Amino acid sequence: MIAAHKVSVAIRSLRIRGMTAQWLYALGLSAILVMLPFAVRLDGRPHADWLQFLGRFHPSLVHLPIGMLVLLPFLELAGTTRLGLREAAGFVLHLALATGAVTLVFGLLLAYGSGVMGATVSRHMWGGIALLIELLACVTVRPAWISGQLQRVYPALLVVSLLTLTWTAHQGGSLSHGSDYLTRYMPGPLQRFFPSASTATDAAYVGSVYMRSIHPILDARCVACHGASKEQAGLRLDLYELLMKGGRDGAVIAPRNPDRSLVLQRVTLSPTDKHFMPAEGHTPLTADEIAALRAWILAGASPTATTIPGIAAAAENADLPLQPVGDYTYLMNEIRQIQRSEGAKLVAVSATPSDGLILRTINVASKFDDTQLARFQRFAPFIVEAELGRTAVNDDCFDTLSKFTNLRALHLEGTAVTGRGLAKLSSLSQLTYLNLSGTKVTSDALVQLKGIPNLRHIYLFETPAEPASADTNRTLRSLR
Numbered sequence: 001m002i003a004a005h006k007v008s009v010a011i012r013s014l015r016i017r018g019m020t021a022q023w024l025y026a027l028g029l030s031a032i033l034v035m036l037p038f039a040v041r042l043d044g045r046p047h048a049d050w051l052q053f054l055g056r057f058h059p060s061l062v063h064l065p066i067g068m069l070v071l072l073p074f075l076e077l078a079g080t081t082r083l084g085l086r087e088a089a090g091f092v093l094h095l096a097l098a099t100g101a102v103t104l105v106f107g108l109l110l111a112y113g114s115g116v117m118g119a120t121v122s123r124h125m126w127g128g129i130a131l132l133i134e135l136l137a138c139v140t141v142r143p144a145w146i147s148g149q150l151q152r153v154y155p156a157l158l159v160v161s162l163l164t165l166t167w168t169a170h171q172g173g174s175l176s177h178g179s180d181y182l183t184r185y186m187p188g189p190l191q192r193f194f195p196s197a198s199t200a201t202d203a204a205y206v207g208s209v210y211m212r213s214i215h216p217i218l219d220a221r222c223v224a225c226h227g228a229s230k231e232q233a234g235l236r237l238d239l240y241e242l243l244m245k246g247g248r249d250g251a252v253i254a255p256r257n258p259d260r261s262l263v264l265q266r267v268t269l270s271p272t273d274k275h276f277m278p279a280e281g282h283t284p285l286t287a288d289e290i291a292a293l294r295a296w297i298l299a300g301a302s303p304t305a306t307t308i309p310g311i312a313a314a315a316e317n318a319d320l321p322l323q324p325v326g327d328y329t330y331l332m333n334e335i336r337q338i339q340r341s342e343g344a345k346l347v348a349v350s351a352t353p354s355d356g357l358i359l360r361t362i363n364v365a366s367k368f369d370d371t372q373l374a375r376f377q378r379f380a381p382f383i384v385e386a387e388l389g390r391t392a393v394n395d396d397c398f399d400t401l402s403k404f405t406n407l408r409a410l411h412l413e414g415t416a417v418t419g420r421g422l423a424k425l426s427s428l429s430q431l432t433y434l435n436l437s438g439t440k441v442t443s444d445a446l447v448q449l450k451g452i453p454n455l456r457h458i459y460l461f462e463t464p465a466e467p468a469s470a471d472t473n474r475t476l477r478s479l480r
């Protein structure tokens with residue numbers, strides 16, 4: 001009896017020691033996994049070609065662990081009644097862990113070899129590491145689950161692993177197909193749950209040649225690989241400051257010197273050159289796009305210049321495309337609040353937030369003055385139309401209005417403005433419509449409107465500045 005008891009204690013302690021050894025083993029491996037990214041630092045520089053050559057197997061290898069992990073819960077479920085399948089499940093789990101580890105190594109080779117970095121790259125890498133650690137935990141607790149202990153832990157870990165897998169695979173998909181691959185053709189109502197990731201824009205440069213002609217080229221052709229989520233060669237081309245900062249080899253734009261600008265060199269190489277941009281058979285720039293880039297760099301690569309020889313001016317583009325203004329929905333609470341306190345309304349132009357807001361004062365016009373207008377400054381970049389007709393504003397309103405950088409239409413008819421300070425509106429590059437009818441504005445004051453590049457319609461009915469022919473086009477021409 002006593003001997004039997006001793007044996008059973010010894011066996012139990014062995015089992016416990018075995019378990020502890022298993023856990024220590026899993027912990028050690030997890031620590032190594034967590035340290036990998038620090039050992040293999042992604043620095044935005046490509047390394048030996050053979051690293052990248054091997055790394056390029058990562059996107060196909062990855063399907064092995066994915067397939068096994070998706071199969072696993074089915075095997076475990078069926079295994080509750082069929083012992084053979086339960087054994088198979090254990091085997092598949094180990095195989096998923098092993099192929100997962102190989103895939104991770106190839107993924108690191110790909111990132112390190114090609115010199116890619118960026119937020120999505122990091123998320124994808126850490127997702128893969130987390131998944132492997134979770135699988136290690138699964139392998140460690142599964143024997144206990146089989147023997148009837150820790151009933152909930154293993155199934156819970158399995159669910160967590162599958163969720164991590166989904167998330168990590170999505171990050172990987174964004175890297176290879178672009179971050180809007182899944183959402184681009186999604187039905188509208190669903191899209192609202194997936195706000196587009198990158199909303200950063202050079203709002204300050206709206207209306208410049210850079211924003212009208214250069215940024216759209218880089219955005220369409222280059223940002224998939226040189227943007228926030230993926231920074232090939234440590235280079236981002238989605239924001240002006242970053243474009244000018246350059247990549248791993250320093251500046252890529254040499255103002256006034258197109259031939260020494262790496263950006264231009266790379267897009268004008270022979271398309272078969274290894275360094276030709278856009279890389280990997282993406283649609284090359286057209287001759288016009290290259291000419292625009294060259295002209296812009298030659299003129300000094302300014303972010304603010306509104307006309308540059310060789311690039312069609314805004315006025316020549318009959319229909320200026322409307323600038324999206326960014327998403328104001330995060331301000332909805334504040335918008336409701338200010339509507340309540342001021343009585344004036346901020347009305348959406350359409351169901352699409354980037355179409356902007358209209359400031360409507362009709363209910364409170366006689367009481368709406370410059371102080372109240374200033375309170376709407378918080379929403380300035382989102383307001384595309386300001387209906388201030390017959391309100392109590394005066395020339396001080398131009399201080400606030402100059403901050404409404406996306407304003408397209410401005411109604412000031414029947415107000416006390418005299419035109420002093422109209423020059424402050426010259427920062428409004430999107431302004432096309434200005435109604436000053438029934439004010440004291442004089443033709444002398446109108447000269448200050450010269451700097452507004454896109455102004456097409458001015459109304460001066462019943463003002464000292466009213467043109468004899470009521471021909472606003474002539475007024476505009478005489479301003480230029």
Ligand code: HEC
Pocket residue numbers: 046114115218221222223224225226232233235246247248249250252262263266267274275276277278279280282285
């Ligand atoms: C399919 C992905 C991809 C696209 C699209 C792409 N690039 Fe690249 N780019 C890369 C990779 C990878 C590198 C690093 C390897 C190399 O230097 O050739 C790179 C490097 C560069 C460099 C060198 C940066 C440095 O500091 O050495 C420049 C400049 C550049 N790209 C410009 C562009 C421009 C301009 C476009 C758009 C017309 C563009 N790229 C589009 C992948 C891409």
